[in-house]
Amino acid sequence: MKYSRGSYQVILFGEYGDKLEKISEECFHKARTIADEHMALAKENSAVINRTIWNSKDNDNKWDYVQ
Numbered sequence: 871m872k873y874s875r876g877s878y879q880v881i882l883f884g885e886y887g888d889k890l891e892k893i894s895e896e897c898f899h900k901a902r903t904i905a906d907e908h909m910a911l912a913k914e915n916s917a918v919i920n921r922t923i924w925n926s927k928d929n930d931n932k933w934d935y936v937q
Contacts, residue, residue, distance in 0.1 A: 878921050880904050885914035 878901040880893045895901040898919070905917035 876922065878919055881918045881920070882908045883916045883918070885912065887916075 876896075878895045878898055880895060880901045881889060882891045882893070882905070884890050893901075893904055895904065901919050905919060908917050909915045
């Protein structure tokens, strides 16, 4: 499975918006620390934190309705 439901995905970008790295974390605070450290390296760096709340390939989806 590419993305786990509930995990945070940190995407790090460089000076020209080029994607440098993608990291998965289970804790938002760790994800934010990674993003902050990356942005501190250069003022042009940026980061995005996403969270997977639903994945069609994840069979253990607690929000699925079952009769």
